[in-house]
Amino acid sequence: MLESNYLLTDEQMMQFITKGYLVLQNDIPQQLHQSIMNQINYVMHNEGNPGNNILPRVPDIQQLFDTPTVKGALSSVLGSDYYMHPHRHCHYNQPGNATPGGGQWHKDGYWSSMRSHRPWWAMIFYYTHDITEDLGPTAIMPGTQYYEKFLGDRGETLLPTGKAGTMVLVHFDLWHKASLNVSELDRYMLKFQFLRLSAPEIPTWNHQSSEMIVPEGTPAIHLNLWQDVWDWLRGEQSAKQAGTISEERLLALRQELEAEEEITSLNAAYELGQLGTQGIEELIGQIINGSNLTAVRAAYGLQGAGIEAIPELLRVMKHEDEKRRALAIFVLGMIGSSEGEVVSSLIASLQDESEWVRRNAVESLGMIKHTGEQAVSALANVLIDSLKCETNDASQVNKTVNYASSQTYITNQIGYTAALSLLRIGKSGYVQEVVRSLEQALYSNDRYVRAYAAEALTHLRTxxxxxxLIRFYRSSRWCPDTSKVSTF
Structure with missing residues (x-):
């Protein structure tokens, strides 16, 4: 059992919420870091980048993630049942790389049909050696995890440095880039991704005070957004503002919500989400009639409205526009309640003509507590049906999907999401039916469907x-010692 002193403090959690990162120092012998770096150096120069196979190729890496420091930090942010995602990568920054500035600012490609402000996902950047600014560490832009648009010169650039073993825990959506390596040494950074398997019910860190205290020196830019994340991580619903607000203030918030400036719009959305009926009506109105951009921001604000927003969201699920239906379903998943007709409505949406809507319904069913056997059975059927529609023709992948056209790394998006939801809630249904669907998914054309299926079967453990799993691993086992230069 993990000792509580390895869990994050309230202050560290608030830094993660406001700034989007934490620097972790792993107390591990230098010899291990040196050994890992030597192994990676050999692989990169003799075999090429192994991509997702970096862990089985260099199994010693797992020791880093098994330390109490790392497990404590990940458990604090993602819950104790977090999962290491199968996508891993070794970022090799060569001396004097030719890219001006070292790279382009970006967010990593996401795995859902919509990004979440709440930390369902996180990443760790690990450096095998002492990392200084001249070696080109991955630059981060603190506090930008909530923005779709790049802040440019308005953002702060930070280059985390430290001794060998330095790890940077970041919110999945934090803007970052490789910086320029001006040294004469190779720089290796390993990027691993992790995801939450269940919504928080209680704080999973060293929680002492229910009050949200913003770190000293942090501009109070997004108090309502931060409060929403803080309360959600504590398993609590944010307190609603008492009474009603004036028509003048409501009009002002509407105008701010419709503003092009993302900071202004998000602030208005989250404030409206805390205003009870008045705020819900305004945000629902924007999802129904607002611009596509305003509707998305309104959906984020509605997360904090909680179960009071459910009746209106169920009505939006009948909207003629697929995007509006999909947004309503996204919010229901984030609210996480099975109250009333939520589960039955989501199951019905699995037959929607829009893949966007169907995929959101699949994911939301995996996020909601107490969905029941019917939901699990429906997800198992969705997974099997998706496998029947798979193609080996790369030109057909995502051809008709306009909401996630950049997600070419997921070739079976419905199946991928169904396997993830079964990983989250598969135990609560008819297990034998779930096992059969996952067995078929082990042979999917999509590598991430296969990975999720294997992990879900591991969780079921029947x-x-x-x-x-034994039969599957016998044929798929990776030998980390085999390379193009080995003979036996």
């Missing part, structure tokens, strides 16, 4: 699931 006799049949274990037997299926």
């Amino acid at each position: 006799e049949e699931a274990v037997d299926i």
